[in-house]
Amino acid sequence: MKRIFALMVVALLLAGCAPKPYWTLTDQKNHTVTSTSFEFGVSDGWVRTTEPRTWERLEIDGAQRTILLESMTVTRDGTGLQAMTITRRYPDTAFPTIKKKSVPTQLAPEVADLYVAELRKRTGLERLAVLSNKPAKIDGKPGFQLVMQYKNEDGLRIQIVSYGFADKTGFYTLTYRAPYLYYYERDLKVFNDLVGSFHQLKGAFDPPPEIPGWAKIFT
Amino acid sequence: MSVRNFVALAALLLAGLLTPAHAGDTPHWVHYRLLNGQAHLPKKVVVMPVSVRMYEVTAGGVQEEVPEWSTQAEANVHKAVSALLAKTAGMQEVAMPRLSASERAIIDEHMALYKLVANTVPTSGLKHKLRRFDYGIGPGLNTVLARTGADAVLMVYGNDYASTAGRKTKAVLGKIPIVNIFTGGEVELGHSFVHLGFIELKSGDLLWMNSEYRQGASDMREYDDVEDLIAAIFKWYPGIERYREQYAYDE
Amino acid sequence: MPTTNKQPLLRASWALLLALLLAGCATTEGVSSFKSADDTGNLRESEQRLWHEAESYDDTLERSGQVYEQARATAYVQGVMDRLFPEFKGKITVHLYDSTDLNAFAMFNGSVYVNIGMLARMENEAQLAALLGHEATHFIEKHGFQKRVSAKNASAFAETGVPFSRLAAVSSISGFSRDLEREADAKGFERMVKAGYDPREAHKLFQYLADEVQALHIEAPYFFSSHPDLSERIEEYKRLSAQYRGGGRLETETYNAIMAPIKLDALRKDIGQDRYESVILVMEDGSKSRYYPPAGYYYLGEAYTRRDQKNDPAKALEAWKKAERQAPKFAPTYMRLGVYYMKSGNKKLARHYFQQYLGLAPKDATDRGYAQQYMSSL
Numbered sequence: 001m002k003r004i005f006a007l008m009v010v011a012l013l014l015a016g017c018a019p020k021p022y023w024t025l026t027d028q029k030n031h032t033v034t035s036t037s038f039e040f041g042v043s044d045g046w047v048r049t050t051e052p053r054t055w056e057r058l059e060i061d062g063a064q065r066t067i068l069l070e071s072m073t074v075t076r077d078g079t080g081l082q083a084m085t086i087t088r089r090y091p092d093t094a095f096p097t098i099k100k101k102s103v104p105t106q107l108a109p110e111v112a113d114l115y116v117a118e119l120r121k122r123t124g125l126e127r128l129a130v131l132s133n134k135p136a137k138i139d140g141k142p143g144f145q146l147v148m149q150y151k152n153e154d155g156l157r158i159q160i161v162s163y164g165f166a167d168k169t170g171f172y173t174l175t176y177r178a179p180y181l182y183y184y185e186r187d188l189k190v191f192n193d194l195v196g197s198f199h200q201l202k203g204a205f206d207p208p209p210e211i212p213g214w215a216k217i218f219t
Numbered sequence: 220m221s222v223r224n225f226v227a228l229a230a231l232l233l234a235g236l237l238t239p240a241h242a243g244d245t246p247h248w249v250h251y252r253l254l255n256g257q258a259h260l261p262k263k264v265v266v267m268p269v270s271v272r273m274y275e276v277t278a279g280g281v282q283e284e285v286p287e288w289s290t291q292a293e294a295n296v297h298k299a300v301s302a303l304l305a306k307t308a309g310m311q312e313v314a315m316p317r318l319s320a321s322e323r324a325i326i327d328e329h330m331a332l333y334k335l336v337a338n339t340v341p342t343s344g345l346k347h348k349l350r351r352f353d354y355g356i357g358p359g360l361n362t363v364l365a366r367t368g369a370d371a372v373l374m375v376y377g378n379d380y381a382s383t384a385g386r387k388t389k390a391v392l393g394k395i396p397i398v399n400i401f402t403g404g405e406v407e408l409g410h411s412f413v414h415l416g417f418i419e420l421k422s423g424d425l426l427w428m429n430s431e432y433r434q435g436a437s438d439m440r441e442y443d444d445v446e447d448l449i450a451a452i453f454k455w456y457p458g459i460e461r462y463r464e465q466y467a468y469d470e
Numbered sequence: 471m472p473t474t475n476k477q478p479l480l481r482a483s484w485a486l487l488l489a490l491l492l493a494g495c496a497t498t499e500g501v502s503s504f505k506s507a508d509d510t511g512n513l514r515e516s517e518q519r520l521w522h523e524a525e526s527y528d529d530t531l532e533r534s535g536q537v538y539e540q541a542r543a544t545a546y547v548q549g550v551m552d553r554l555f556p557e558f559k560g561k562i563t564v565h566l567y568d569s570t571d572l573n574a575f576a577m578f579n580g581s582v583y584v585n586i587g588m589l590a591r592m593e594n595e596a597q598l599a600a601l602l603g604h605e606a607t608h609f610i611e612k613h614g615f616q617k618r619v620s621a622k623n624a625s626a627f628a629e630t631g632v633p634f635s636r637l638a639a640v641s642s643i644s645g646f647s648r649d650l651e652r653e654a655d656a657k658g659f660e661r662m663v664k665a666g667y668d669p670r671e672a673h674k675l676f677q678y679l680a681d682e683v684q685a686l687h688i689e690a691p692y693f694f695s696s697h698p699d700l701s702e703r704i705e706e707y708k709r710l711s712a713q714y715r716g717g718g719r720l721e722t723e724t725y726n727a728i729m730a731p732i733k734l735d736a737l738r739k740d741i742g743q744d745r746y747e748s749v750i751l752v753m754e755d756g757s758k759s760r761y762y763p764p765a766g767y768y769y770l771g772e773a774y775t776r777r778d779q780k781n782d783p784a785k786a787l788e789a790w791k792k793a794e795r796q797a798p799k800f801a802p803t804y805m806r807l808g809v810y811y812m813k814s815g816n817k818k819l820a821r822h823y824f825q826q827y828l829g830l831a832p833k834d835a836t837d838r839g840y841a842q843q844y845m846s847s848l
Contacts (some may be wrong), residue, residue, distance in 0.1 A: 025347055047345060077354060078343025081335060098744040107809065109840050117744040126743060127535055127568050134839040154331035155533030181332050182357025182423065281622050286522040327533070 023047040032197075037070050037088045037169065037204035041197035043190045048074045054209065058096055058122070066211055067093045074194065076187065082178035084191050086198065090208050094171035097121045102171035108135055111166045112144040115173065125150055128160075138174065139198050141165045149180065159184045163195050169204040247429035247455040248340065249462040251351045258426060260457055261371030261417050263313045264304060265364055267330060269297045270376040273439060276409060278385035292379055292439035296413060299442070299449040300375060307456070313369045322363045332356045333374050337416060337428060349466045357423040370420055374428075377413035379439040411437040413448050429455050503611045507561040510580065517578075517615055524579035524614075524641070531565075531583070538566035538586050538732075546728045547584060550595060551602050554661045555610075562606050566732075570739045570748070572679055575643035576605040578614035583641075589729055590736035591678060591752070593761050595721035596662070596671035600707075603658030608642045611657070613650045620647075655703060659710050668718030673707035676700055678758075686747050730763045737762070737769035746773035753789075764796030768803045786810075801830035805837045808844065817848045824848075 024030065026042045033042055035052045042048050053071040057064055067089075074084040089095075094102035095118040102111065112133050120128050128150045136145035143165030151157055157180035164173040176191040178184045252258035273288035304312045318326060333356050340354060348354075360372060382390070386406060392398050393405040416428035431451045437444045455461070501517070504510055513521060531537055548564045555562055562580045567573075570587035577583075582605045592598055608614065645651060663669050680700040682688075726733075740748045753759045753770035771789035774782040787810060793803040808823035824841045831838055 023345060047347075075343075075345075077336075077348070078339040078345060080339035080342065100744075107813075107840075109809075109837060113742075114744075117742060120743045126570070126739070130742075130836060132834075133836040135843045151533065151535040152331070152335075153530055153534050154334060155327060155535075156331035156335060157328070179332050179335060181328055181359065182355070183332075186357075277622050279622065281618075283519050283618075284523055284526070285519055 020050050022050060024050045033072060033074075034201070035070055035072055035086075035203075036201070036206070038086065038172070038198060038200050040086055040174075040194050040199070042074055043193065046074055046076045046190065048072060055211065060097055060099070065096070067096050068208060068211060069093075076190075077183075082176070082183050082187055084174070084176045084194060086194075087173050087175070088169070088204070089171045089173075091166075091168070091170050094166070102166040104166060104168045106166055108142055108144040108165070109133060111164060111171065112146055115144075115162065115164055115171075116146065116148070119148075127151075136163055138163050138165050138172070138195065139200050141167060141200075143172075157181065161188075161191070169200075172200075174198060245455065245458065245462055245465050246431075247427065247458050247462065248352050248425075249457065249459055250424050250426045251353055252422075252424060253426055253457065253459055254463055258419060258422075258424065260309065261373075261419070261426065262309055263311050263367075263369040263371070264417070265313050265315055265367055265369045265372045266297065266300060266304075267326070267372050267374050268315070269293045269300075270330075271296050271378060271413075271439065273379040273381065276380050276382050276386055278383060278389045278406075280406070282380065288379075288381070288440055292377075292445070295439060295442045295445040296375060296377060296449070299446045300373065300415070302446070303449055303453050304373075307453075313367045316364070316367055318363065325359060325363050329356055329360050330374065333416065333418070333425075334376070336425060337374070337414060340428075353424070355422065355424040356418060358421060360418065360423065361420045364420055371426065372418050372420060374416040374418060375414070377411070377439070379411045379437070380409040381438060382409045408435055410434045411439055411444070411448060413445075413452060415449075415452050427457060429453075501612060501615060504558070504609070506557040507559065510561050516619075517612070520578045520615055520618055524577040524581065527577065527641070528579070528581050531567075536568050537583075538568040540566060540732060543589070543728055543732055547589075547598065547602070550598055551582065551606065554599055554603055554665050555606055558606070558610070562609060564602070570736050570743070570745065572682065573643065574601055574605050575641040576608040576614075577641045578609070578612070580609050582606060582609070586732050586736050586739075590733040590762075591682070592675065592729075593722060593725070594671060595725045596667040596719060597675040598725065599662045599665060599667045599719075600658065600672035600675055603661040604654045605642065605658075607654040607657040607661075608646065608650075611650070611653060613642065613646050613654070616650065617646055652706070655706060656710065659707065663714060663718075666719045668716065668720055669711035669714045670716055671720070672711060673704050676704045676707060680704065682748070682751060685751050726761050733762050734765055734769075737766050741769055741772045741776070744776060746776040749773035750777065765793055765800040765803070767793035767796065768800060768806065771803075771806060799830060801827055801832075801835065802837070804830065805841055808841065812844055812848065821845060821848050 024047060026044055026046050026048060028044065031041050031044075033040055033048050049072050053073075054068065056067050056069060056071075058067055059065075069087055069089050071085060071087040073079060074086075075082055089102070091102050094100065095114050098114065098118050098121055100114050100118075102114075106114075116128070116130060120126060128148055131147040131149055132145075133147075134145045136143050143163060146160075146162045146164070148160040148162070149157055158177060159180040160175060160177045162173050162175040164171065166172070174191075174195050176188070178187060250258065253260070271289060271292040272284055273292045274282045274284050275288075276282050301312055304310050336354050336356060340348075340352075364372065387408065390406050390408050399405070410433060412430065412432045414428070414430040417426045418424070419426050429452045431448050433448065437448065439445050439448075501514070544564065544566055547566070551562055551564050552559045558580070562582060565581060565583050566589070567575075567583040567585045569585045570590070571585050572588050572591060574582070574584045574588055582602065584601065584605075588601065589598075592601070646654075659669065659672055662672060683700065737749055737753070740746070749769050750773045751758075753762065753766050753773070759766065759770075767789045771786040771793065774786035774789060790803055790806050790810070793800060794807065797803065804823045804827035808820050808827060811817075811823060812820035824845045827841050828838065828845075831841075
């Protein structure tokens with residue numbers, strides 16, 4: 001009996017060691033995705049990252065740096081084709097490659113301009129064109145809606161729509177990227193529904209996490 | 220229970236938890252509408268402009284496209300594909316019509332989109348898409364090609380890397396211990412790659428696709444080698460039942 | 471007991487490898503420069519490969535939207551190139567490249583790309599001629615082919631490891647050896663003089679750029695490459711131009727009239743990439759800013775706002791006011807002044823400027839929605 005019990009404990013421990021899947025498929029039971037600072041709704045048949053990404057490595061002034069963030073990704077066909085990304089950046093590292101912070105008193109178009117400059121510098125895409133920049137409300141907060149476009153090396157137009165706002169907890173963006181041909185319009189409603197369902201949570205007001213110990217070696 | 224049996228049981232449990240849920244081994248992809256009979260196999264097919272680039276790779280790894288080789292490889296691939304379409308029951312090749320500049324631009328952008336889709340499919344990591352493969356590029360091509368009477372197009376692209384004699388020698392010497400300290404370690408030799416995909420014109424659905432990758436002696440300037448490559452791809456056509464069995468499709 | 475002797479095997483392997491690698495070694499023997507457009511039809515097989523690659527790259531640049539479409543400026547720059555190299559008319563083709571980097575590059579097939587950032591910095595046609603003379607010489611002297619041969623030979627005994635970037639492989643963008651760059655400087659200068667341009671302008675171009683590199687603490691752009699370095703080039707051009715009396719074609723007014731929209735767009739793009747230091751360097755200096763449209767002071771105001779140092783807010787306001795006076799039809803200035811007064815609590819002035827903006831800005835202007843929103847809240 002003791003041995004059977006011991007085997008069951010071992011089996012349970014081993015089950016706990018199994019890695020979580022990177023993606024979670026959305027069905028009627030798990031439409032709402034909850035992270036620390038925000039939650040949002042995802043449509044049936046789409047997948048989302050099971051856990052939020054909490055850091056990224058960037059090259060800033062020739063040196064590698066670890067930057068904290070909170071980010072989740074949603075896709076239907078693979079992020080190579082389309083990706084919806086919901087990201088919170090902390091105030092001091094809101095625009096890391098252009099070394100600017102986010103401040104709650106910034107106006108939406110000012111934040112949008114910094115965001116575009118950050119995107120261009122980070123990706124090296126000088127030719128990223130802004131097609132429109134309009135005021136928008138995200139979870140009742142004043143923000144921006146940017147529509148941008150560029151062409152890849154094969155001449156395929158890639159369209160990006162980003163909603164964003166800044167408050168005292170940081171800079172938030174909800175971004176959808178897809179080929180303009182066929183995919184962008186096809187899935188735009190799913191993205192608009194996601195934006196409409198976005199809601200900031202109390203966890204946004206908790207102190208930001210620490211950089212993981214192991215990552216500090218590389219910071 | 221003995222210690223030996225305990226260890227064996229633990230190993231089995233661990234293997235059971237870590238083994239992937241499914242290990243498919245069919246290289247081709249079939250749209251779910253073909254699996255459930257909502258679509259028919261292509262009958263009249265336009266072969267889209269074939270794109271094959273052939274490169275020479277030097278001993279030091281410098282790659283240079285050789286335009287005459289690319290032209291030869293493209294001609295061989297188109298010829299082999301046409302021959303196979305002619306042999307396939309119920310299928311007929313339809314000529315690509317003359318295109319205006321604006322029509323050419325539509326074709327080009329759809330081909331660019333196709334390339335992105337074809338590259339995303341095998342790397343997306345989304346296992347449920349195997350069961351319900353539903354990729355496509357939209358019906359935009361139909362606006363240009365409906366006048367041909369075709370119901371599908373075939374996308375064809377590939378590349379071939381041929382090593383110089385110096386590189387081949389380096390590869391051989393790289394395998395010899397002690398010698399390879401002076402000549403450098405092993406180097407990768409050339410490879411050939413061809414991808415084929417059928418798009419249904421009316422819906423833009425990617426009905427079927429497959430690729431073949433070969434390392435070593437294959438040379439796409441040689442028709443026989445190309446014929447062999449294309450045959451290896453088409454061996455899996457249409458493979459509907461094989462695909463259904465492998466991925467337990469259920470609607 | 472017989473002993474195995476590995477030496478013959480090693481020697482044989484080395485000899486075989488050496489023989490095969492040397493047999494495969496590329497050479498520039500027998501390769502001569504192009505004498506005219508007709509010459510470009512007589513290429514060796516190895517040259518044809520590079521030509522084809524360059525053509526493919528032209529296609530890539532065009533379809534991916536990297537070519538800056540501005541017909542008037544493109545035709546003008548092409549005209550200057552044809553004046554410098556009449557025997558290559560139709561073969562050396564100029565394109566404008568959509569980047570504010572201070573750069574230009576030539577492809578092996580005669581395509582020459584000039585960055586709009588470079589066009590914006592120059593002051594007259596003579597400086598443009600110096601630049602085009604240099605780049606076209608790279609093409610005529612087949613420097614790209616020589617570079618490809620060197621790369622193949624240098625890597626023969628070792629895997630390169632670092633990817634040989636496509637653009638670097640088919641163009642002058644990453645520079646050539648010191649000797650080849652010197653050849654391009656000297657022969658490009660000769661052409662400039664022969665076409666009647668003022669030779670004293672050649673070194674000025676490099677001087678302005680050396681000033682910018684120093685002030686902004688940036689790496690020297692590839693057009694200049696690090697071999698030889700900028701100061702050496704300035705001295706070399708001074709030495710070359712000392713042989714000539716002053717005077718010659720400048721076409722300052724023509725140049726700046728045609729380049730005005732490009733200069734303004736380059737400022738806009740610099741701000742859009744947070745390169746505010748470049749904008750301040752150019753627009754703060756009267757000797758440089760006089761070559762820019764007066765609406766450029768709007769971007770100077772934006773640059774001060776981005777830099778955000780002590781006194782920058784006041785400097786920004788001054789710059790926008792200057793733009794308002796000197797470029798009264800430039801709509802973005804009014805939006806910016808409206809926001810400034812709104813933030814400082816002056817509702818009356820804020821309303822005035824937003825109204826001005828809405829009256830001047832096109833219907834699809836990106837800031838229109840914000841202006842309307844702010845108006846309704848005041």
